[in-house]
Amino acid sequence: MDLKxxxxYDRLYQSAFGLGIRILPGKGPQVVSGAHALNRINEILEKEGKLHPMIVTGPRIVKSEFFVNACGTLKEYSLFSDVRPDPDTKxxxxxxxxxxxxxxxCFVAIGGGSNMDAAKAASARIARPDRTLQEMGGTLKVRRRTPLFLAVPTTAGTGxxxxxxxxxTDPETHHKxxxxxxxxxxDYAILDPVLTVSLPPFLTATTGMDALTHAVEAYLNRPYHRRETPGQCREAVRAIFRYLPEAFKKPDNLKAxxxxxxxxxxxxxAFTTACVGNVHAAAHTIGGMYHVPHGLxxxxxxxIVLEDYGKKVERPLADLARFAHIAAGTDSECAAAFIQKIRDMNRTFGIPDHIEKISEDDLDQMASWAVQEANPLYPVPVIYDREHFKRILRRVGQLS
Structure with missing residues (x-):
């Protein structure tokens, strides 16, 4: 089929999907926040009438003092503590x-995105024992009530x-x-800043940049915006530029x-409503193929992608730059300053400007996966085909 x-087709799909998003009822978790909010798990479970939670976490967290203290308040629970980065279907x-x-x-998932994603995927299998994970890949293919779910992030990034x-990730094909x-x-999000204090500075930085990517990509995906979406994105971007450097430099700063x-x-x-975009589509392929951390x-x-979009994103990036007090001036000047600010932050955090692991031999497969994820769902400013994704991946890998 001709690319045009x-x-x-992609734009017609996105127009129809955007209308559907606006009429669907929005659902968000109940938020429990503040220092030591984790200790309220038992209170929440008693309120919900749940007696036997399944706790899903990773090997680092299960050894932590806060985890041991929280579990001490529970009368009964089952524990799976072997989730690794990029959880696989097994x-x-x-x-x-x-x-x-x-x-x-019920489920209680404690940790970063990998732990929560593994538990959420397991909840889908509980709800749909008749479907494989692969069969539920994509959009709206679970469609049955899942068990009560408490999410406890120990990183500020994945959302x-x-x-x-x-x-x-499929362990055989490396398809993420x-x-x-x-x-x-x-159903519940427990936002306890104490749990993030022990996070190493570099991981604090990369997970924070993941959150920034969510906010920026969602802001650019205007066809899927609800009334509240732009404000959520702008507020997230401003807060990340202000507080991520503080959290990086002073890990025990509970305010940051x-x-x-x-x-x-x-x-x-925001991105639950508006989706992410080509950055994530490419990042998922890199993570699946080479086990590169998603935030990195x-x-x-x-x-790289924002610069590639060019004039298509000048105005929205300029809006974000002004709201976050990064720059003033013309749209072109503000957009350029916004992209430069991201590069400056990466440099401050010790994040490289390329990923060495990318191989030319893998580009065809990676570009195919990226196109499969992005199109037609993501209402991105510029639709990438396989060749465009390959150009971006080459640039990220400094292959040409």
């Missing part, structure tokens, strides 16, 4: 099997505590894909940590 016809199946075998009645997506359905939105959790949450709400891939890609 492809683009016309891990998800193990979680779902344990949930069923031990007769659990998974308020999104309708769960990202998993997303299951998207409104039923996957957690709490503000980053709120910013990540707002960005998560986004941080490297974001200024």
């Amino acid at each position: 016809l492809d683009q016309i 891990t998800v199946e193990k979680i779902a099997a344990m949930y069923t075998q031990e007769r659990c009645d 998974s505590e308020c999104t309708v997506a769960a990202v998993v 894909y997303s299951i998207n359905d409104f039923v996957l939105c957690p 940590r709490q503000e980053m959790l709120f910013a990540s949450f707002k960005a998560g709400l 891939a986004n941080a490297v890609l974001l200024p």
Whole structure:
């Protein structure tokens, strides 16, 4: 099919999908925030009438003092503590099997996006035992009520505590894909800044840049905006530029940590409605193929893709630059200053400007995966085809 016809189809799809988004009821989790909010888990479970939660986390968190203290308040629970970065489908199946075998009645996911995504994908399998994860990949393919879900982020970046997506990786093909359905939105988000204090500075930075990418891409995806979406994006962007450097330099600054959790949450709400874009489509392929951390891939890609969009994004980027007090002047000047600010922050955090692992031999497969994710769903300013994604990936890998 001619590329121009492809683009016309994508835009028609996005116009129809955007209308649907505006009439669907929005759902967000109940927020419990503040220092030591984690200790309220038992109170929430008692209120909801749940007796046997399944706790899903990773090997680092399970050894932490805050985790041990929180679990000490629970009368009964099952524990899966072996979620690794970029959770694969085998891990998800193990979680779902344990949930069923031990007769659990809800999920408590504690950790970064990988832990929450693994638990959310397992909740989809609990709701739909008749469908594989691969069959539920894409949009609105779960469509059944999932168990009560408490999300407890220990990073300020992924926004998974308020999104309708769960990202998993096929261990055989390295294909990283997303299951998207409104039923996957957690019921509670516990935003406790104390849990993020022990996060290493570099991980603080890359997860924060992930949140920035969510906010910026959602802001550019105007066809899917609800009334509240632009404000969520602008507020998240301004907070991240202000508080991420503080959290990076002073890890025990609870004010900066709490503000980053709120910013990540707002960005998560925004992209749950407006979706992400080509940055994420490319970042998922890089993460799936080479196990590059998602926030790091986004941080490297974001200024490259924004610059590639050119005049298509000058005005919205200028709006964000002015709102965040980054620059004043013409749209062109403000947009350029916004992109430069991202590059400056990356440099301050020690984030590289390219990813060395990318191989020319993998570009065809990676570009195919990226196109499959992005089109026709993401209402991006510039629709990328396979060749365009390959050009971006070459630039990110400094292959040409």
